[in-house]
Amino acid sequence: MTVKNKKILILVFLTGCVLLGYWLWISLRPVKVVAVHDNGNHSYVLVKSFPLTDKGKINWWLKNKDILKEKYDIPQPKKDGNFTVIFWLFGDGYKETDGYDRLCFDDMPPPLNCIDKDAVFSVSNSKNLGTIFTTYDGKYQPQKNGDIVRFTDEFEFK
Structure with a gap:
């Protein structure tokens, strides 16, 4: 050589x-939870350093869901058990509205009450579907045996 x-x-x-x-x-x-906002229908969790992989995101939720409930009182299921928690990257922090494509929070006074829309993960629960984890790459559903499988929407149009 x-x-x-x-x-x-x-x-x-x-x-x-x-x-x-x-x-x-x-x-x-480590994931840093910067803030939590709630609009009555959804809980929004602003995070920094969220896991990169789908498996990492799901495992982080499973490991930390009790802490999120204790510390931030989320999720807040409705009477029928439905809830949605959406995790957004905090990015460069709170910004002014651009009137178009930023997510703004009513529980904060303007002008710095918006973030860039960069959702990285969501957890939802419904009576019909149970728990669904949504990532950029797909949807996953926990099974009764503990496995988490990729969820498929199979609709047949006739």
Whole structure:
């Protein structure tokens, strides 16, 4: 093996180590709940450092749902048991409305009462479907045996 090939191999190895280290740092950061808002129909949780993978998001919810209930009183199921909790990335913080595409909260005084819409995860529960986890990549449903399977909407139009 020539010296040039050894240098290239070492560079590739070091680059791989740096990328792996960065991915581990990103995936192991603790989630920070910045704020919780409720509009009577949905609970909105503003977060920083939310897990990147669908499995990570679901596992985080399962591990922290009791803490969220204790600390923030969410979810707040209706009489029929229905609820929806939506997790939004907090991003650059609260902003003024742009009149178009920001999510604004009525429980805060303007002008800084909006965020950019960047939903990363939601949990909903209904009498008909049970619990559904929604991510960018799909919907998942816990089963009675504890498994979590990808949920499919299979409708047949005739």
